[in-house]
Amino acid sequence: MSLLVVGGTGVLSTAVVREALASGLNVSVINRGHRKHLIPEGVELIQADVNDTDYLKSVLAGRHFDAVIDFICYNQEQIAHSLDLFQAVADQYVFISSACVYDTSIPGKKGEDAPKGFKEWTYSTDKWASEQYLMQKAAECGIKYTIVRPCITYDDTRIPYGIMPPYGYHWTVVARILNDKPVITWDGGSARWNMMRVEDFAVGVVELIGNPAAYGEAFNICGDEPVSWSDVLDVLGRILDKEVKRVDIPAERFMEYCPDRKGEIAGRAANAIIDNTKIKSLVPEFGQRISLEEGIRKTLDAYRTQNYQKGIDWRFDAQWDYIASRGAFRNRFIDYLRTATIKDRLSYLKSYGRCFQTSLKTKGQ
Numbered sequence: 001m002s003l004l005v006v007g008g009t010g011v012l013s014t015a016v017v018r019e020a021l022a023s024g025l026n027v028s029v030i031n032r033g034h035r036k037h038l039i040p041e042g043v044e045l046i047q048a049d050v051n052d053t054d055y056l057k058s059v060l061a062g063r064h065f066d067a068v069i070d071f072i073c074y075n076q077e078q079i080a081h082s083l084d085l086f087q088a089v090a091d092q093y094v095f096i097s098s099a100c101v102y103d104t105s106i107p108g109k110k111g112e113d114a115p116k117g118f119k120e121w122t123y124s125t126d127k128w129a130s131e132q133y134l135m136q137k138a139a140e141c142g143i144k145y146t147i148v149r150p151c152i153t154y155d156d157t158r159i160p161y162g163i164m165p166p167y168g169y170h171w172t173v174v175a176r177i178l179n180d181k182p183v184i185t186w187d188g189g190s191a192r193w194n195m196m197r198v199e200d201f202a203v204g205v206v207e208l209i210g211n212p213a214a215y216g217e218a219f220n221i222c223g224d225e226p227v228s229w230s231d232v233l234d235v236l237g238r239i240l241d242k243e244v245k246r247v248d249i250p251a252e253r254f255m256e257y258c259p260d261r262k263g264e265i266a267g268r269a270a271n272a273i274i275d276n277t278k279i280k281s282l283v284p285e286f287g288q289r290i291s292l293e294e295g296i297r298k299t300l301d302a303y304r305t306q307n308y309q310k311g312i313d314w315r316f317d318a319q320w321d322y323i324a325s326r327g328a329f330r331n332r333f334i335d336y337l338r339t340a341t342i343k344d345r346l347s348y349l350k351s352y353g354r355c356f357q358t359s360l361k362t363k364g365q
Contacts, residue, residue: 001210002026004090006050007071009038011155011167012198017043019202060089067092067209075126076133083137092144099151099220101128104270111275112218121263144215146208151194151222151274153201154295156302157309160195162229162268163261165313171303172313175336177236182245182324186254187269189230194274196223197295200288207283219279224288226273235293239300247324257323257355312336314344318351
């Protein structure tokens with residue numbers, strides 16, 4: 001069985017490529033090639049930008065795959081482009097959506113048919129619009145599609161906490177804990193989300209490939225147990241053998257400090273308790289084998305053995321220092337890894353200053 005993956009080196013796609021290869025599938029990836037080291041031996045690399053339509057159509061002309069999985073569609077325009085490129089070269093089109101499509105303003109556990117579209121978060125409404133477009137085109141053109149909705153997933157680059165720096169920079173929060181700086185929580189860190197390591201997630205996805213029972217269906221592929229953001233900090237504290245100092249603020253106040261992440265904070269402030277019964281009924285092999293504590297240990301070990309990956313996100317660190325300083329803590333620049341440059345210090349100071357300016361504007365409104 002042959003699989004075409006669009007992406008292949010991201011948090012989710014890297015795990016799926018490895019699982020597909022281990023399951024005996026012939027795997028090809030369309031990737032720009034910037035991180036070739038993450039593509040396993042035995043995987044065909046089609047090095048291209050997915051937006052180079054003419055080149056890709058020429059490369060794929062005459063080829064056929066049992067399934068294509070596109071990991072880099074986030075809105076309706078992108079999925080329209082993706083379908084134009086790939087629906088003719090594969091029997092099954094797998095769209096990676098998100099459990100964030102559910103309207104979490106409505107209480108209750110979310111099965112696949114729960115109400116969609118959390119209007120305060122563009123990511124949610126865009127993913128839901130993409131699903132709707134796919135279903136519409138499938139009805140018109142007879143596309144055999146499958147929709148996958150992951151919840152909170154994490155890997156060697158990511159710690160599953162609600163508001164974090166970009167992937168690869170999550171040691172920033174660990175460094176704060178180790179140096180007795182506070183972590184920001186919102187609304188008591190009480191919101192609960194299903195969490196899962198990507199290795200477990202990948203099993204569910206790969207078993208849907210070429211499965212007729214998955215055609216025209218959507219599946220929540222997520223962990224078994226909803227975990228609160230506060231629980232994640234408790235796990236980090238145990239692993240690091242450090243008390244995690246916390247500054248808690250209302251979610252609405254957090255949004256004022258971080259207006260560029262307003263929708264995300266609103267989304268992460270609500271419960272997203274997801275039902276994974278459907279995928280389990282179709283794929284008996286699927287399940288949460290890696291516990292949260294074991295999974296986060298794997299993440300921290302990966303950071304330590306890979307030179308803390310990309311290092312410290314100084315803008316994020318300064319932002320959290322500023323927010324925490326509104327409470328009972330006084331914070332300062334700390335060169336956590338003893339590698340900070342003058343540019344890093346300036347980045348920290350500029351970010352701190354922007355937070356101050358944002359705070360003044362908010363007070364003046």
